[in-house]
Amino acid sequence: MDNNGLTPIEIYINKVFKFIIIVIPSITLSAGATVSLLRILGFYNDVPDWTIIIFDITCIIYTLIGFYFRNNCEDENGIIKPKVLRNGKIFLLILCFIQWNFISYMVPSRGIWAYSLFFATLAAVFLDSKMVACASIEIVLSIFVSWLIIPDRLLPVRDEFFIPEVILRLVLLFLGLGSIWAVTGLIEKGLANELTKIADYDSLTMLRNRRRLDVFLNDALKKAGNNQQNFSLIMIDLDDFKLVNDNYGHSCGDEVLKDVAGIICDGIDGKGDVFRYGGEEMLIILYEDAEETMLLADNIRCNVENHKIIYDDKEIAITITIGIANYEKGDTIDSLIKRADDNLYYGKKNGKNCVISHEFK
Numbered sequence: 001m002d003n004n005g006l007t008p009i010e011i012y013i014n015k016v017f018k019f020i021i022i023v024i025p026s027i028t029l030s031a032g033a034t035v036s037l038l039r040i041l042g043f044y045n046d047v048p049d050w051t052i053i054i055f056d057i058t059c060i061i062y063t064l065i066g067f068y069f070r071n072n073c074e075d076e077n078g079i080i081k082p083k084v085l086r087n088g089k090i091f092l093l094i095l096c097f098i099q100w101n102f103i104s105y106m107v108p109s110r111g112i113w114a115y116s117l118f119f120a121t122l123a124a125v126f127l128d129s130k131m132v133a134c135a136s137i138e139i140v141l142s143i144f145v146s147w148l149i150i151p152d153r154l155l156p157v158r159d160e161f162f163i164p165e166v167i168l169r170l171v172l173l174f175l176g177l178g179s180i181w182a183v184t185g186l187i188e189k190g191l192a193n194e195l196t197k198i199a200d201y202d203s204l205t206m207l208r209n210r211r212r213l214d215v216f217l218n219d220a221l222k223k224a225g226n227n228q229q230n231f232s233l234i235m236i237d238l239d240d241f242k243l244v245n246d247n248y249g250h251s252c253g254d255e256v257l258k259d260v261a262g263i264i265c266d267g268i269d270g271k272g273d274v275f276r277y278g279g280e281e282m283l284i285i286l287y288e289d290a291e292e293t294m295l296l297a298d299n300i301r302c303n304v305e306n307h308k309i310i311y312d313d314k315e316i317a318i319t320i321t322i323g324i325a326n327y328e329k330g331d332t333i334d335s336l337i338k339r340a341d342d343n344l345y346y347g348k349k350n351g352k353n354c355v356i357s358h359e360f361k
Contacts, residue, residue: 009195013126014080018070020125021088025059025066028099032059035107044107051106058102062095089131096122097138104146108153113143113169117176129185136177143173202276204254205261213275213283217333220285224327231272232293233325234284235340236264236300238318239352241280252311256318259309267300283340290326290357297322297355305353321347324357 032055038044039052069091073084096119104112116139123135146154156165202209208216223229238244238260245253257280264274264282272286286293301320309316323344325336339358347356 009127010079013085014078016125017080017085017088018073020092020122021066021069021073024092024095024122025062028095029059029063031099031103032056047106055102055106058098062099065091089126089128093123093131093134093138096135097142100139101142101146104142104154105150108146108150110154110156112154113173116140116143116173117180120177120180124180124184127184127188129181129188132181132184136181140173140177205257205276205282207261207265207274207276207282209276210278213277214333216273216275216285217336220287221327221331221333224331225329229287230289231285231287231327232290233327233336233340234272234286234293234297235277235323235325235337235344236282236284236320237322237344237348238280238320239348244316244318248311248314248316252316255311256309256316259307260304260318260320263303263307264300267296267303271296290324293324293326294355294357297324297357301353301355319353321352322355323347324355326357 035044036052036056039047044052069084069088073080073088075081100116100119119139120132120135123131156162156169200208200212217233220229220231224231238256241253241256244256257276261274261276261282264284268274268284268286271288272284275283275285277283286296288296301322304318304320307318309318321344323340323342323346325331325339325343327336343356343358347354350356
């Protein structure tokens with residue numbers, strides 16, 4: 001399975017984190033170097049030396065912390081650790097807050113408020129609307145406070161356009177930050193869900209695809225190993241499906257697959273997860289004991305057998321063969337799938353339209 005079963009958004013966040021956690025501190029370091037160079041060239045003479053020194057030291061500290069996160073962020077599978085991701089986001093929010101205020105007070109400018117959107121945009125890179133909201137709140141509060149502390153340096157010139165210019169700045173500030181937040185939320189909830197469906201679900205049957213199977217099986221094995229939840233693996237194959245395609249066409253075959261997938265989903269009644277394993281094979285992870293699994297599997301078999309599919313005014317009868325592997329201590333993904341597949345093969349060789357479990361042969 002590619003990328004350890006991660007969704008497209010999770011893959012994106014993994015890559016973005018390792019990039020942004022270095023880039024943002026590097027930007028602050030560049031800003032510190034720029035201010036120091038300008039001071040050496042004779043600019044910003046009214047800024048105390050100790051202020052610039054502290055600013056440069058903090059920029060160096062940010063960069064060192066960023067490299068620490070970068071070098072210690074992945075687990076043994078190369079995936080960003082959830083705790084590190086959370087702490088990294090908090091670190092970047094703190095960095096942006098301190099950096100924004102440091103620059104505002106160290107080199108006050110009436111137009112510096114316009115750069116505030118840059119910090120919110122950096123937060124939006126994570127597709128995390130909560131992070132954008134936090135960044136926006138800290139930026140807005142910082143701007144208001146700075147206007148109160150040094151209004152003569154940060155607010156517009158007090159002339160006849162003072163009030164409309166302040167209003168215009170506020171409107172642009174809230175519209176800009178609000179737009180970034182809204183777009184981030186739209187991508188986070190809308191696009192992320194669509195990408196997940198495309199990546200994790202079979203487009204024909206709308207069952208989960210094989211890509212996500214290992215993730216669910218690993219979770220089931222972990223819980224079963226800790227005696228938290230028992231489960232069984234049910235492998236289903238449509239009998240003589242090639243004949244359906246040959247006699248009625250592949251469009252008919254698609255309708256049959258969709259119908260059978262629906263019967264299976266209805267049959268498990270929320271007690272498990274269903275996957276399209278490949279071709280006409282489907283697989284269920286059922287969170288029940290062996291006896292209940294056998295009863296439920298046979299019920300699904302009967303429902304499929306009794307279901308008549310009408311296609312092009314033709315009635316098509318379908319049966320399925322089922323192989324079951326009940327969890328046993330020490331099982332792995334490969335051992336479970338092999339046992340279910342062996343039982344399925346046994347059923348195919350001995351009449352089809354049956355349910356075979358190693359406990360019931």
